[in-house]
Amino acid sequence: MSDIRLEGVTKRYGTFAAADSVDLSVTQGEFVTILGPSGSGKTTLLSLISGLNRPTAGRIFIGGRDVTNATAQERNIGLVFQSYALFPHMTVLENVLFPLGVRKIGGAEANRLARDALKLVRLDGLEERRPSQLSGGQQQRVALARAIVFKPDILLLDEPLGALDRKLREELQVELKQLQRTLGVTTLLVTHDQEEALSLSDRIMVLDKGRTQQVAAPTEAYLRPANRFVAEFLGIANFVGLPDGGQGLVRPERVRLSANGAANGSGKPAKVVEAIYLGQMVRYHLALEGAQSIVAAVPFLGTAHAPGEQVMVSWDSADIWPVT
Ligand SMILES: Nc1ncnc2c1ncn2[C@@H]1O[C@H](COP(=O)(O)OP(=O)(O)O)[C@@H](O)[C@H]1O
Ligand SMILES: [Mg+2]
Structure with a gap:
């Protein structure tokens, strides 16, 4: 009841x-x-x-x-x-x-x-x-x-x-x-x-x-x-384009970063604009080609990418949530 x-x-x-x-x-x-x-x-x-x-x-x-x-x-x-x-x-x-x-x-x-x-x-x-x-x-x-x-x-x-x-x-x-x-x-x-x-x-x-x-x-x-x-009120929201022309939400924790040129590197090239150290996490503000900005939150494991560095960003399609 x-x-x-x-x-x-x-x-x-x-x-x-x-x-x-x-x-x-x-x-x-x-x-x-x-x-x-x-x-x-x-x-x-x-x-x-x-x-x-x-x-x-x-x-x-x-x-x-x-x-x-x-x-x-x-x-x-x-x-x-x-x-x-x-x-x-x-x-x-x-x-x-x-x-x-x-x-x-x-x-x-x-x-x-x-x-x-x-x-x-x-x-x-x-x-x-x-x-x-x-x-x-x-x-x-x-x-x-x-x-x-x-x-x-x-x-x-x-x-x-x-x-x-x-x-x-x-x-x-x-x-x-x-x-x-x-x-x-x-x-x-x-x-x-x-x-x-x-x-x-x-x-x-x-x-x-x-x-x-x-x-x-x-x-x-x-x-x-x-x-x-x-989506925007509950936290940082990345919006990415969907094939049907709509928009999808990807939370920063779901964005993966890899070093540019790494053997397992895949995804889209991006430039680190800002790296904000938060203790357990590093929050990266990244610029994709075409000036789209993306935020990634990555566990801090001793080293971080520096502003200006080129990296690869990716996310699973399962981590995209269509938003109207
Ligand atoms: N007694 C009142 N007379 C006129 N407007 C009011 C009165 N109480 C609240 N409001 C209006 O109602 C809206 C919601 O107020 P409130 O419930 O206090 O919001 P919150 O707690 O989410 O900040 C506000 O725009 C506020 O100005
Ligand atoms: Mg109140």
């Missing part, structure tokens, strides 16, 4: 549709990410699901129940936003106790639940601190503890790691994924970061201008995008 279901969900502001006939089914325990550029309607969708906002048209079901007109309180949803939105005058423990108080859970039971939640996000020992005495990553962990402490049916996360620097963001991504798996809670994450979406989710929903572009597993959307927008 699906845990969250959207049917033709539309939100208009005047004539402008921030969400336009969106359909989505999320199953129990699934981790789905809504991915799209700024202004594509991601926050609008979450606000409709959480009950902070009402759709202009369409229906929303949670656990099979039609909640289209239910209040936020009636939906039992845990919410985390980019801005931590912690209560500054309360301690960490008081912040996490807050949603329990709202639900009339108090005393020893509330204390136990709050301490368990803080332990899950690895903040035990910091119960008496105030938000201002915590780092950004710790504050976001408090927000997460506060969102899960009352055992919500659904967790909605709106760019929860957006304010953190890259390294911390990557650490928290791993923790978030582990936490979600431990709790088994149905989760919808919003992000504009394609790597985050690809690495965390069971499925991603790509949104543009309020409209669904594709709903698919990360590898499926990355290698077999539904259209050009998805």
Whole structure:
């Protein structure tokens, strides 16, 4: 059974549709990410699901129940936003106790639940601190503890790691994924970061201008995008001509490079324009004959081709995905 279901969900502001006939089914325990550029309607969708906002048209079901007109309180949803939105005058423990108080859970039971939640996000020992005495990553962990402490049916996360620097963001991504798996809670994450979406989710929903572009597993959307927008939004996209006059997508990891004149060298001659060392990989920007540019991502094995060098590039026809 699906845990969250959207049917033709539309939100208009005047004539402008921030969400336009969106359909989505999320199953129990699934981790789905809504991915799209700024202004594509991601926050609008979450606000409709959480009950902070009402759709202009369409229906929303949670656990099979039609909640289209239910209040936020009636939906039992845990919410985390980019801005931590912690209560500054309360301690960490008081912040996490807050949603329990709202639900009339108090005393020893509330204390136990709050301490368990803080332990899950690895903040035990910091119960008496105030938000201002915590780092950004710790504050976001408090927000997460506060969102899960009352055992919500659904967790909605709106760019929860957006304010953190890259390294911390990557650490928290791993923790978030582990936490979600431990709790088994149905989760919808919003992000504009394609790597985050690809690495965390069971499925991603790509949104543009309020409209669904594709709903698919990360590898499926990355290698077999539904259209050009998805192809370009999910990563570097090489487009190559097809015999029928159409265009095909080849991802940089599928492009092979060999030294010019090597015995096994085959493919098209190209000139290295730029070689960008990325640690495990080297990203080459290459110019083919006729000035077509191609990007290749190749594992770094100790040596790299230098700018100006002539090489051969090739790819398997099986690695070309036709795109409209
Ligand atoms: N209350 C509102 N009134 C008018 N337009 C709005 C309102 N809220 C959002 N929008 C517009 O809807 C579009 C989608 O916004 P939003 O859902 O916040 O996008 P995202 O979260 O993907 O960045 C934007 O163009 C935004 O300006
Ligand atoms: Mg937003």
